[in-house]
Amino acid sequence: MKKSLKKYFLNNRFIYIFKFLKEIIKPNVRIWGNSNYNYTSSDSFFWRTDNGYTTIFRYSDIAKKYLNSDSDILLIFLDDNGKYIDEKIFKVQNSVNTFIIDSKIVPDNQIGSFFAFIIPKDLLSKKLPKLRIVVMLDIQRIISFIHLYMVMKLPS
Amino acid sequence: MNYFFHTSYKNINSKLTISKYKNSGERNENLLLIGAFCEGNAWRYYLVPDEYDDYYVINSDLENKDHIFFYLDKSIIPSNFSSEFLLKPSDFTSTSPAFRGNLEVSMHDGGFSSYQAEFPHRMSQMQGSMVSSAGNLINLDNATNLVFIRSIYHKPIKSNFGLFIWDEDDREPLGKKILSVNASNIIILDPYLESSKHGNVGLFADGYLCIPVFLSYSKDGQMSFEHTHPPHENLCGNDRIELVNKYRKETYEKVVKKIFS
Numbered sequence: 001m002k003k004s005l006k007k008y009f010l011n012n013r014f015i016y017i018f019k020f021l022k023e024i025i026k027p028n029v030r031i032w033g034n035s036n037y038n039y040t041s042s043d044s045f046f047w048r049t050d051n052g053y054t055t056i057f058r059y060s061d062i063a064k065k066y067l068n069s070d071s072d073i074l075l076i077f078l079d080d081n082g083k084y085i086d087e088k089i090f091k092v093q094n095s096v097n098t099f100i101i102d103s104k105i106v107p108d109n110q111i112g113s114f115f116a117f118i119i120p121k122d123l124l125s126k127k128l129p130k131l132r133i134v135v136m137l138d139i140q141r142i143i144s145f146i147h148l149y150m151v152m153k154l155p156s
Numbered sequence: 157m158n159y160f161f162h163t164s165y166k167n168i169n170s171k172l173t174i175s176k177y178k179n180s181g182e183r184n185e186n187l188l189l190i191g192a193f194c195e196g197n198a199w200r201y202y203l204v205p206d207e208y209d210d211y212y213v214i215n216s217d218l219e220n221k222d223h224i225f226f227y228l229d230k231s232i233i234p235s236n237f238s239s240e241f242l243l244k245p246s247d248f249t250s251t252s253p254a255f256r257g258n259l260e261v262s263m264h265d266g267g268f269s270s271y272q273a274e275f276p277h278r279m280s281q282m283q284g285s286m287v288s289s290a291g292n293l294i295n296l297d298n299a300t301n302l303v304f305i306r307s308i309y310h311k312p313i314k315s316n317f318g319l320f321i322w323d324e325d326d327r328e329p330l331g332k333k334i335l336s337v338n339a340s341n342i343i344i345l346d347p348y349l350e351s352s353k354h355g356n357v358g359l360f361a362d363g364y365l366c367i368p369v370f371l372s373y374s375k376d377g378q379m380s381f382e383h384t385h386p387p388h389e390n391l392c393g394n395d396r397i398e399l400v401n402k403y404r405k406e407t408y409e410k411v412v413k414k415i416f417s
Contacts, residue, residue, distance in 0.1 A: 062390045094354060096292060096355070
């Protein structure tokens with residue numbers, strides 16, 4: 001009986017239904033299409049400093065391109081367990097920019113992930129929300145980081 | 157529903173791998189992988205050799221570089237292996253997370269790099285334009301930079317259409333190239349990068365929807381092969397399509413019209 005119950009609860013259909021319900025109750029991916037909030041989103045990226053590697057991160061000034069707005073970029077670094085390491089925020093200078101991630105930024109000889117949020121100028125003077133912490137807690141439950149989008153709500 | 161494509165150029169060849177199962181593990185034994193190409197006024201089809209249990213592998217060469225590939229149910233393969241319009245792929249590849257192919261490009265005696273290489277069926281049903289930026293994916297460190305531009309249109313035609321190239325920093329036109337529909341086009345970007353202020357060039361293809369994939373390789377064989385997101389995926393919010401259309405329109409006015417004038 002115990003074995004058959006276990007088999008039932010672990011089969012693909014049950015897992016699918018469980019994930020579907022969980023997405024409705026507490027989604028990992030938030031739907032932002034119709035939101036009235038100001039928000040910025042980031043894909044997730046890998047960094048590595050193992051075996052002498054450094055990571056070169058290149059990014060575009062999409063706020064200038066589409067909104068004609070100056071902006072800052074906020075980088076949030078996590079280790080390979082999804083734990084917060086550090087963050088950097090600085091002005092986006094050019095249409096294409098390069099940021100080197102090495103052992104001055106993150107621990108040496110490790111791998112991890114990071115997020116990059118573009119924040120337009122008109123929101124820069126306002127205090128950034130605590131939602132960042134929630135974002136990081138969510139990350140720990142996600143197995144694959146590839147093409148994961150993360151959204152940050154900003155002050156209105 | 158996707159088509160898959162590959163490419164080939166001088167000393168660069170590719171290997172396209174398409175799995176026989178979805179992410180969930182589901183299979184469909186009624187499906188076959190079909191190769192397709194334009195000839196005369198028709199699409200011609202052939203069966204891709206089935207050599208492995210879990211996936212198909214297609215190696216590219218200069219002969220088959222414009223061919224496309226897709227899953228089709230055995231029962232609807234035309235008896236003469238030909239049709240007036242491009243056949244619709246099986247919905248086997250309509251999955252979430254998305255069904256991906258793997259296109260590995262490699263150099264003789266050099267490195268390799270991979271990209272997913274699918275072309276959505278809905279994009280093959282319409283005409284339009286494509287805007288993209290090369291800036292993030294360019295290697296200015298003594299490397300060769302080029303872009304593969306793939307278009308698939310449902311009619312069996314090989315018309316030409318224009319690719320306009322400009323400097324992203326000041327939107328000054330840098331040149332124009334001719335692309336062919338239903339082909340894997342290759343454009344060397346280095347002359348335009350040298351003419352631009354900061355090595356950031358934009359591309360505007362006018363006539364057919366297409367997917368640009370950027371390739372850079374250095375003399376020691378290091379390679380990078382990657383696509384950009386469509387512009388409307390750079391933004392979120394209710395007005396993102398409006399903002400992208402505004403940018404597209406401004407680009408057309410400032411670049412395309414200037415080149416024609």
